[in-house]
Amino acid sequence: MNQKVVEALTAQVNKEFYSAYLYLAMNQHFEGEGMPGMANWMYQQFQEEQFHAKKMLKYLNSRGQKVILEAIEKPLIEWPSTMAVFENVLEHEESITASINAIQGIAVDEKDFATMNFLQWFIDEQIEEEENASNLIKQLELIGDNGYGLLMLDKELAQRTFAEPAAE
Ligand code: OFO
Numbered sequence: 001m002n003q004k005v006v007e008a009l010t011a012q013v014n015k016e017f018y019s020a021y022l023y024l025a026m027n028q029h030f031e032g033e034g035m036p037g038m039a040n041w042m043y044q045q046f047q048e049e050q051f052h053a054k055k056m057l058k059y060l061n062s063r064g065q066k067v068i069l070e071a072i073e074k075p076l077i078e079w080p081s082t083m084a085v086f087e088n089v090l091e092h093e094e095s096i097t098a099s100i101n102a103i104q105g106i107a108v109d110e111k112d113f114a115t116m117n118f119l120q121w122f123i124d125e126q127i128e129e130e131e132n133a134s135n136l137i138k139q140l141e142l143i144g145d146n147g148y149g150l151l152m153l154d155k156e157l158a159q160r161t162f163a164e165p166a167a168e
Helices: 003-033 036-062 082-109 113-143 147-157
Strands: none
Touching: 003 036, 003 082, 036 082, 036 113, 036 147, 082 113, 113 147
16 A cells, blocks of 8 residues: 555544544533533534544555554643634534645646545545534524523534444
């Protein structure tokens, strides 16, 4: 397997685990704020990010690579408002999209067709991740400082679940 592609995917495994850790920090933030639905949304996202990291690990392993795991950076642990948390989610997902796109660029340059095909799933997934975050920001803008609206949104976010696809 091309070394540049391996290095880029290995760095992305770390970024996916960092993403998981960031969402766990956001989960703890909302636990502390008495917002169990938002805490749940972040916890499901924490699980989804671990799934992304494991999917990449499994792909690298299937192509004969052993992955050297690096330290995971400490995430932010405090945000000034609910809006600030979700703005952070969107900004973070945009940076992950840029990172995945950059790896796809390397795979294209190196003519690694299997990786190009593998990364398509992540490229599609990032569209959804950004859309979810920007929809929540729009809803928070509508709610403004209406406490009842915020509680209704919290109830809605309590419904989110994540289950790893069986084939994985
Ligand atoms: Fe792994 O998609 Fe979010 O970070």
